Structure formats: structure tokens, C-alpha cells
Amino acid sequence: MSPDFPVRCHVVTGKGGTGKTTVAAALALALASEGRTVLLVECEGRQGIAQLFDTPPLPYEERRVAVTRGGGEVRALAIDVEEALLEYLEMFYNLRRAGRALRKMGAVDFATTIAPGLRDVLITGKVKEAVTRRKDGRRVYDAVVVDAPPTGRITRFLNVTGEMSELTRSGPIKTQSDGVMAVLRSPQTAVHLVTLLEDMPVQETADAIAELTEARLPVGSVIVNMASEPVLPVDALDRAVEGVLTGADLAPGLAASGLPADTDLAEALATEAVEHAQRWASQDALRDRVEKMDRPVAELPLLPGPMDLGCLFELAGRLEEHLGAEVAA
Template identity: 60%
Template structure:
């Protein structure tokens, strides 16, 4: 199991939900996981039905088997103060910079600096050990930016290390990249069985691999249940005589074959054709994803919507599929 698991995906695919379910799935048998949010949306707090997360690691859930899930919403300004204290021992001077607005100014005009701080804080949690030399967390899961900018987000420290040739900034950037490009890390991509999210996932895989970043799994989210199997679709309702369909509907109590049941035939056939078209599209998108040699997992669309119970259900699905 990789110690840093980064979860990305096109907007609307449910990457935050998958990251949260993954944190629960990995926190089994007494393990501790840390779920890190870097976009400031407080999506994790909403999913776990808790108050907004502060800039501190807080326990938010207990997994089956006694595992614990902690969460951290990284604030770039406070992360910069940590950074200044860690490497330059600024202490009160750093807090004075914040009061003067210098910290906010720096993180606003230099988006790259913001990403350095976010990735650096997550990697620090990965490397941190207690007094006995044991890792503080068995696994850190990052709810990362969308697929379109995930490669640049993760690779920003490479650029910083190239700009700062020596000194603590250079050393810190290199240390972060050693974690991000090591077997300790996996970048998972969340998608839907739709053309645009799948294409963005394929592009993301290519970009991550070109940058030397480790791609982990593809997780297909919100998969609708199969109502008809391939044999039923091959038979096709269109090939069944309309009178036979009407009689079957009438036998089910939906009116006489020439009455209400007869009027249901056309809508039923239209719905069947729509389902067959979607089934074929989803099959084609699965095939596209399967071409890249990555483990492929599917999570169901929850009919009753997503609540805390649904999150645990998705975590169970992941464990059953070998993600643990």
C-alpha cells in the first residue's frame, strides 16, 4: 500500500467523495489515515457531517475494525508560517508578516508558491514519525486539484528545486519530489463512464507518466446498475412483436392489450433503445480505460443519495475490490 495516495478527477466526478471513501477503506484493523484537503472547499467536513475543519489534524471518523480517520484542511497562509518557522526560525516575525498582509500577498501573486506549501505539508505528514520511530499515519490521502492541473500541481517542487539551486528551499523541494516520485506515492484518477471525463482521464494518465509521477488506479464513480444483460439487449424489445409486449403488460395488470397497455408500448420501446445506447457507450468507455494497464474499480450510484452511511458503503465496496 502506498503511503501517499493522491486522488484527482474531472470536476463533477466525485473525487472528494472517492478520497473520503478511500480514507475509510484504508483505515482498517486499527490503522490511522489522514485525509488532506488542499482546495479550501470544506468538502470533507460536509461529507462527514461535521463542522468546518481548522488548520489542524482532527479525528473525524472511526472505520470498521477500530481504524481512525483524521482530516486536515491545509491553509496556505498558515502553511507558509510553518515553513518560515521550520527553515528560518522567524517565529513572531512571521506572524507580523501575516498581520501586514505579506503572507496573503505572497501566496496570491505566486500560485506556484501556494502549491509548494500544499504539497510540502502533505509530504511532511507522510514522513512524520513519533518518538518510537513509527509513522504517525499509515496512509495519507490527498483530495487533490482536478485532472486538468494535477500534473503541474504535483510537479511544482521540481521547478522550484531548479530555480533555487542551493539552500533550505532547494532541499525542501527535492525532499518533496522524492516522496511524490517514489513507490510511496500513487495518483488515482476518478472518472465517470462518459466521453469527456474518460478523455480527460486518459490525458491525465499520459501527462502524469510523462512527468515521471506514479499513476495508481482508475476509479469509475456513480456507475448505474445494469437493468438488462447483453443477452437481453441482443434479443431487443424492438424485435418482439408489439402485440406480444402489449399482452405481457396487460397480464401484469397494466390495462387491456388494446387499452392502457397498448399505449405503453411506444414509451417502453423508446426507453429500451435509450438504455441500449447508454449501455453501448459505457462499454466503449470501459474499453478505452482498460487500454492503459491500470487497475480499474467501479463504485455504484447510490439510489438514495450520498450521506455518511453511503460513504461507509462506498468504503466497503473499495475494500471488497481489494483496495486495502
């Protein structure tokens, strides 16, 4: 992100289980600070955003789910593919009434089921409309955050409209498709990738960056989610990684703490400490791999307990610092 070309469409993806919906929600809160208005879009119909913000299931309309510092707000939209198709038919062909008849016949659901690419076309079209929407000459949203499909299909999801554009020479479909890709391939869009410090998510992140780059889609930041800190001091951590920490090393500390210096207990604790240190060393090596992807990197901590609005605001604060650092850079 830069002052000359501010990112306004933030697409958040990640391997399943990395917490991409949580990160998307926190990013929306971060972007809405200081009085800005942000739309958070859910693509996959899981109502994950409603659960995070502790609201009833979201309908196909934009509703406020949070207020931020300075009077900013986050609105959320769960895209309903049938409604999006009816909207599309009305917008370009004035066929909303016919579309409703098709829905009663089950034709709309049939079409979106046998042609999953159509779903992606409708969703990306709605995202583009929100990004470019104006009222009284001003943009309605300062930013749009998309809780997008996982990394395994993110490039296909974002690029399907471009493929449609290549199949049509003229007309409203061609115009709409070109307009969507003009936004998605511009500097005002960034695809952020969420990962954990685990082998498979890191590898999927690297693969997705390569695919997005080849498709000329703009890659944003890599966000390392649920990062943990070592619980051992550096000297003990180094010894534990090497596997030379023993129960005998821990027994004096147990005794000094007033705990029974039981040999079995000390050995069990030493084993656990070695396993923790080796996991940390493995994560640190993966952190180096992430850094070598040559993208801005943000780390979000592993928070105890269930995710609630307070946790989201805490993560949003971390992302605000990251966004500020990117602009300063």
C-alpha cells in the same frame, strides 16, 4: 501497491463532477480498516470533507472524523495556505512572528494569490511532512489520502516543487523541494484517477495518465465512479441496442402484470428502454477504453439518495476489495 513497497501517499484526482472528494473519503475509510490511522487532506478549501462526514468546518488542524473496523480512524485536515506558509517560515527560517506581521499587512494573501504555484508548494510540502512524520520512532500515519486538484492541473500541482528545486542550488528551499519530490516520485506514492463512463472524463483521465507518466509521477488505479447496471436482461438489451424493441413487444408483459396494455404507454416504455440500452452500450465501449489504459481498475456503484456516512462505508468496502486484489497480484 505491493508488500515490498506499500503505497502510503494516495493522491486522488479527477475531472470536476466525477466525485473525487467522495472517492478520496471512501479510500481513507478503506485504508483505515483493521486498526490503521489515516490522514485525509483537503487541498482546495471547499470543506467538502466536512460535509461528507457531517462535521463542522475543519480548521487547520488534524481532527478525527471517523472510526473504522478494528479501532482504526480517519483524521482530516483542511489545508489553510496562510497557516501553511507561517508554518513553513517557522520551520525553515524561524520567522513565524514576522510571518504573522506579514499576514496582518495582507502580504501573505497577496503572495499566494499572485503566485498560485506557491500555494501548491506549501500544500505538497505539508503532505510530505504528514507522510514522513514520526513520533517515538514510529510513523504517525499508516497512509495519507489527498483530495487533490482536478486532472487538468494535477501534474502541475505535484511537479511544481520539482521545478522550484531546479531554480535553487542550495539552502533550505532546495532541501525541502528535493525531499518533497523524493516522496512524490517514489513507490510509496500513487496518483489515482477518478472518472465516469462519459467521453470527456475518460479522455481527461487518459491525458492525465500520459502527463503524469512523462513527469515521472507514479500512476495508481483508475476508479470508475457512479457505475450503473443495466435494467434489462441480456437478450432484451441486445434487441434494444439495435433499436428493434417496440411497444408491441412490451404489451403482453404489461397485460400479464395487470397493467393496462395501452399502446401509447407501451411505445413510450419501448423508446425509453432503447435509450437506456444505447446509453449502456456507449458506457460499455468507454469501459473498454478504460481497461486499455493498462492500470488497475475499480468500479464503484451509483448509490441512490444523498451521500452520507453509510454510503461512504459501502464504497469503502468496494475499495477494500480492490486494494486487497492489488496486493495479492
